[in-house]
Amino acid sequence: MIDNIVDITLLSLIAIHAIAIIRMRSLFAVVMLFGGFSFLSAGLFVVMDAADVAFTEAAVGAGISTVLMLATLALTYTPEEADKEEKAPTHKPWLPLGVVFITGALLIYGTYNLPGFGDPNAPSQLHVAPYYLGKSLSETGVPNVVTAVLASYRGFDTLGEVTVIFTAGIAVLLIIGGRRRVKPNIEKNGGDHEA
Amino acid sequence: MKHNLILRVVSKFLIPLIILFALYVQFHGDFGPGGGFQAGVIFSAAIILYGLVFGVDKAKRVITPYILRLLASLGVLIYAGTGVATILLGGNFLQYGVLASSQLAGQHVGILVIELGVGITVMSVMLIIFFTFAERGQAVLNSKAESERE
Amino acid sequence: MDMILGHYNYWMVIIIMMAGFYTVISRGNLVKKIVGLNIFQVSVFLLYISIGNVKGGATPIIETGVDLYSNPLPHVLILTAIVVGVATTALGLALVVRIKEAYGTIEEDDIHNQDQSL
Incomplete structure (x- = not known):
């Protein structure tokens, strides 16, 4: 039971991070949120008994990836543009939103035949x-x-x-x-x- | 980065521990969680921390880019060379049983050696990537300074 | 209730995956696109590890007295995928740096304008 609660909390936090990353415009904030996102998923890997994977994700996702993205930001924006914001999107978001919702609905429909989470008799x-x-x-x-x-x-x-x-x-x-x-x-x- | 005293002192304490931990993860990966991939990344994280706090030039004096390129190739060579060695000893490619007197001892040697190869390659490739990005930044700054002088 | 608990992981994974997908297809900034790709990637990792999980199982390190372990095979696949993922991310970021040097911008719309390709 406690496993399920931790699992649900961490997954929800990860999803919140992902959605916050979409909405953020400041690139520095986006990269730091991505570091947090990686740390949370490392925690979730520990909960799901994958210690080796958690190890790697914490070192790679939260460490090296974040450093490399920060280095790219330093290389692509001069110090004068210190706010480092991406441009506001010029297109209306309806087409990509439609594509995403249709794909997501199809994938969720596909999960109905999957065996339950943690089922020891899954194929x-x-x-x-x-x-x-x-x-x-x-x-x-x-x-x-x-x-x-x-x-x-x-x-x-x-x-x-x-x-x-x-x-x-x-x-x-x-x-x-x-x-x-x-x-x-x-x-x-x-x-x-x-x- | 010249005046961050706390950062410098703390990272001086931490870097040896991180490297020690990376070696532990590398050689204890058979028994606990860990292995070459994790150890390589943790080791490179230690050097990257040194580079971020004390400057990339000093970090490059610890491991020069030339040696890093050699090491990156050496890791893959160790891995593939183990496979070739097992063929020469009469087994299949990467069949570690032939490396020592018994099947279990051979497996042990084989796994240890190829994990070492993986660790060396991952460590040096991560550092190569970081140093390349950092060098590019310095090149941009230098060319900007030059164009201002003109 | 069993249905919800048994499938909650998959649904959340799909939501995270779609968040990454949306970032990739709707945002013009190249750094943000790469962050979106990484989010997509992590969601796939989460899906694999969820499939490998066994209720009440232990981390797959053999020890006497424990006889239920999680599936080690997805762990192996994802372990290597993470490290390969950071290598490919670095490659993508290197391309972004080159694009910035060649075009002076990393916004997709501005690049299309300069190339008159849209």
């Missing part, structure tokens, strides 16, 4: 998970099943993930890593098509 709990939970200690000698699956059973998959991270690092270096060509006219006419 996802009966298929591969019992094998990992029963055999991983005797086959790999590692008590943490998540590490055993990550590094041993699905080792090839993780090799791919590490390669993706490595590639992303190289791509960031290629995009903004080199020496910046000095274009003093950027600030004057606001745009530069050849760059």
Whole structure:
């Protein structure tokens, strides 16, 4: 019961953060709210028994992502535009709102056939998970099943993930890593098509 | 950032602890929650904190960008190299059982080594990304100063 | 009551997902679009972990005396997805920085005006 209460409270807070992020116009506030959003979801992961995931989300979502977004804000707005607000939307919101409501309604309709939250007899709990939970200690000698699956059973998959991270690092270096060509006219006419 | 005395003192205390915790998460990941991904991110968070408080230039003296690029590739190399080593020892790709005398000991060695590879790559890629963004900011400031001088 | 408690997670996940989706399609600021993408991403993480949860289960670290654990497989998938997610977010932010340098703005409408593409 107490689990359910914590779960519902945290999920509602996360949803409130998400909606506040839509309504906020100050980009600094948006980024800080996103940090809070990540922290709350890390807390929710702990409640849902995913300690490893919570760990990662707290370090990555609330730490590194927020720092990188703040760095981007510092790079894209000069100190004179210290308020750092996005422009008011120029279009009427009805079309995107309609799309979002229709998609959301369809997805909610789709959840009616899903097994209930925490159901031990849901199909996802009966298929591969019992094998990992029963055999991983005797086959790999590692008590943490998540590490055993990550590094041993699905080792090839993780090799791919590490390669993706490595590639992303190289791509960031290629995009903004080199020496910046000095274009003093950027600030004057606001745009530069050849760059 | 020159006058934030409290921030500087507190982060001087915290950074060694964060690094120690990252190493704990890295090597204790088999038994408790943790592993290479988390350890890499926590370790890079320690260096990023140092960079934010004491300046990116000082942080770059701790780990130079050149070494970071080497480390990022080294992590992937350790991971893939473990796979190649298991093939050379007569097993399948990433079949850790052949790395040591028994199946369980081999699994232990294999998991420890590839988690180390993951940790090194994640740590150095996160730092590469942070340093690249920070360098870009300094380049923007410098070019602005130059254009003002002209 | 069982229906509500059993599906509350999924409904809230969908609301969060749609909040992220709305931010992506309705806002013109590129940084905010990336924040929206991240919200969408986190909602997918929440959905996966909800599916893996077992009522009364423990964190999947094997210990004697405990015999009901949550499903470890979604945890593995999401663990790697989070770290890959921050790498791709960094890539998107790098593109935003380049767009700012080339166009002098990160508002989508202004970029379209300069390109006369709309």
